[in-house]
Amino acid sequence: MSASPDDRVRRRQVATLAAAVMRRSLLGRGALPVLLLVAMPLTLLLLRALFMPDAMRAAPTRATTEFAEAFHYFLLRFIVFFANALVFVRLFRGEILEQSFHYTLLAPLKRELLVIAKYLGGVATAVLVLVPTTTLSWLLAYLPHGAAGRSLALSAEGLGDLAAYLVIVCLACLAYGALFLLAGLFFRNPMVPAVLFLGWETLTPFLPPYLKALSFVHYLASFAPVPLSSRAFAVLAQPVAPWLALVALLAAALALVALAARLARGLEVSYAAD
Amino acid sequence: MSGDRIVVRDLSKFYGEVLGVNHVNLEVRPGLTGLVGPNGSGKSTLMHLLTGLLRPSGGSIEVLGITPDRPEELFRLLGYCTQYDSFPAGATGLGFLRHALALHGLDRAAADERAWRALERVGLVEAARRRIAGYSKGMRQRIKLAHACCHDPRVLVLDEPLNGLDPMGRAEMIDLFTTLAREGRHVIVSSHILHEVDAISDGVIMIHGGSVVAEGAIRAVRSEITSQPIQVLIRSDRPQVLAARLFELERVVEAKLVGDGGLLVRTRDADAFYTELNRIVLATGAEIETVAPADESVHAVYDYLIGEGAGGGTT
Numbered sequence: 001m002s003a004s005p006d007d008r009v010r011r012r013q014v015a016t017l018a019a020a021v022m023r024r025s026l027l028g029r030g031a032l033p034v035l036l037l038v039a040m041p042l043t044l045l046l047l048r049a050l051f052m053p054d055a056m057r058a059a060p061t062r063a064t065t066e067f068a069e070a071f072h073y074f075l076l077r078f079i080v081f082f083a084n085a086l087v088f089v090r091l092f093r094g095e096i097l098e099q100s101f102h103y104t105l106l107a108p109l110k111r112e113l114l115v116i117a118k119y120l121g122g123v124a125t126a127v128l129v130l131v132p133t134t135t136l137s138w139l140l141a142y143l144p145h146g147a148a149g150r151s152l153a154l155s156a157e158g159l160g161d162l163a164a165y166l167v168i169v170c171l172a173c174l175a176y177g178a179l180f181l182l183a184g185l186f187f188r189n190p191m192v193p194a195v196l197f198l199g200w201e202t203l204t205p206f207l208p209p210y211l212k213a214l215s216f217v218h219y220l221a222s223f224a225p226v227p228l229s230s231r232a233f234a235v236l237a238q239p240v241a242p243w244l245a246l247v248a249l250l251a252a253a254l255a256l257v258a259l260a261a262r263l264a265r266g267l268e269v270s271y272a273a274d
Numbered sequence: 275m276s277g278d279r280i281v282v283r284d285l286s287k288f289y290g291e292v293l294g295v296n297h298v299n300l301e302v303r304p305g306l307t308g309l310v311g312p313n314g315s316g317k318s319t320l321m322h323l324l325t326g327l328l329r330p331s332g333g334s335i336e337v338l339g340i341t342p343d344r345p346e347e348l349f350r351l352l353g354y355c356t357q358y359d360s361f362p363a364g365a366t367g368l369g370f371l372r373h374a375l376a377l378h379g380l381d382r383a384a385a386d387e388r389a390w391r392a393l394e395r396v397g398l399v400e401a402a403r404r405r406i407a408g409y410s411k412g413m414r415q416r417i418k419l420a421h422a423c424c425h426d427p428r429v430l431v432l433d434e435p436l437n438g439l440d441p442m443g444r445a446e447m448i449d450l451f452t453t454l455a456r457e458g459r460h461v462i463v464s465s466h467i468l469h470e471v472d473a474i475s476d477g478v479i480m481i482h483g484g485s486v487v488a489e490g491a492i493r494a495v496r497s498e499i500t501s502q503p504i505q506v507l508i509r510s511d512r513p514q515v516l517a518a519r520l521f522e523l524e525r526v527v528e529a530k531l532v533g534d535g536g537l538l539v540r541t542r543d544a545d546a547f548y549t550e551l552n553r554i555v556l557a558t559g560a561e562i563e564t565v566a567p568a569d570e571s572v573h574a575v576y577d578y579l580i581g582e583g584a585g586g587g588t589t
Contacts, residue, residue, distance in 0.1 A: 008379070009378075009379030010379075012376065012379050012380075012381070013376075013377055013379060016373065016376040016377055017377070020373065024362075024363075028363060028364065029363065095362075098360065098362065098363060099358055099360035100360050100361055100362045100363075102327055102356055102358060103361075103362065103374065103421070104377075105326070105327060105345070106325065106327075106349055106353075106354055106374075107345070107349060107374065107377035107378070108345060108346050108347070108348070108349035108350045108377070108378055108379075109345065109346050109377065110345065110346045111345065113346075265343070266329060268322075268327065268328050268329055269322065269327040269328070270289075270328070271358070
């Protein structure tokens with residue numbers, strides 16, 4: 001069955017807006033902080049590769065555990081988190097601060113569709129930046145270990161680990177993206193709630209199980225291919241089954257986007273107030 | 275049936291405790307309508323409400339039968355040129371219009387064709403590929419107008435569209451507005467330059483302190499201001515004789531000689547005055563060059579209703 005003319009128009013509108021988001025986020029002024037942020041893990045891993053002691057080079061299996069720690073505590077909780085914050089809070093707030101948001105609101109499309117289009121553009125941007133960053137970081141973790149490191153990285157197990165990390169990154173983009181999209185609509189300075197949420201995510205290991213359920217990282221950890229060593233004072237909890245974690249993350253993202261769409265219906269243009 | 279009109283009922287907007295517009299009722303028919311009032315009177319608020327950029331605190335709006343909370347339908351038939359002088363970063367004139375038209379669902383070829391047509395209409399073809407950030411104030415005004423009318427809307431809402439344009443540009447844009455209005459569209463133009471509104475408008479909406487103080491054709495609005503006698507300017511070869519005879523009429527409040535051969539008469543009943551004037555002209559044998567109303571203008575009506583001291587900076 002072919003799409004109706006209205007559906008075709010809606011698809012074109014969503015594609016136009018999503019492409020505009022990607023253009024602005026990747027090529028506009030807002031791109032620099034994101035690119036500097038993702039350059040951090042790459043630079044650190046490159047320095048590690050350059051100055052790695054010979055004894056460490058000869059132990060390629062260490063790369064697996066070291067990358068798992070680096071991914072969980074640095075890449076996911078800091079780089080992926082803030083890259084999403086930078087991309088998504090600007091989706092609306094950027095245009096409002098630039099005082100060009102009214103042009104978007106003067107387009108013949110439902111506000112709900114506008115939110116969905118911007119969200120999809122943001123997800124595409126974040127994935128486009130963070131998937132290569134994660135892949136390169138992963139390669140930089142293994143390659144310094146020479147031929148043994150390369151063969152470990154390219155083994156079925158190694159590639160399986162990489163796929164799991166990329167799934168985590170994509171799911172993080174969906175979930176954090178929805179949260180920051182909403183924050184960008186609701187708060188004049190969305191980085192404040194972003195930092196507060198980072199604090200909450202960082203505290204997750206020490207929270208009782210019923211509060212862990214309110215953090216994204218708790219569900220994202222379910223896809224981790226390499227188990228992490230427990231931290232001191234951490235409260236142990238039964239890990240969530242991957243299928244349940246997937247449902248929880250997607251449901252949370254959907255709920256947050258739906259809430260953003262509902263808020264967007266009441267949006268007004270009053271730049272003086274912003 | 276409001277299918278061919280813009281209907282506003284009991285519309286109010288408050289910014290906290292600050293009044294934007296207050297219990298506004300309007301009915302706008304096709305043609306060119308001037309929206310006049312001093313700065314801060316509520317013109318831009320009213321236009322934002324009409325286009326859904328602001329939500330009303332109370333009341334209702336229908337633009338050709340469509341409410342502003344249905345943007346997917348409203349902006350197919352409405353174009354809005356706001357007062358904001360800001361644009362998406364890095365946009366060129368052509369890119370700006372292409373993007374707007376793509377959001378109307380047009381494919382690249384159709385969007386290109388319409389964008390070029392709109393650029394031609396506002397005289398920006400040569401600057402089309404230049405960044406808007408490098409445009410002059412007048413060019414930015416033109417690209418906003420192109421944005422408002424590039425999708426061929428039936429309703430155009432234009433907030434101070436002549437700001438920043440040079441005299442030639444103003445004349446071209448006024449010509450464009452009158453052409454669009456003659457094509458049967460609704461063109462609502464806000465301006466504080468009253469003589470321009472006067473020259474182009476079929477009707478006028480006067481707003482002051484958030485309330486509409488007058489609405490309709492200028493002549494009708496003027497005739498309703500009974501507190502102010504109507505002024506008629508007569509040019510004749512014997513103005514003194516006419517003045518003496520006219521002054522005897524009960525309805526004539528004042529007859530004053532002005533300039534060379536001019537006689538300014540103020541009367542409380544224009545229709546009766548014109549009848550009497552014919553009789554006096556026949557009786558005296560004076561030759562009449564012109565007889566014209568002297569205060570059936572937006573400017574005069576504005577002064578009567580709002581007053582020069584309204585602080586709006588109107589000219």
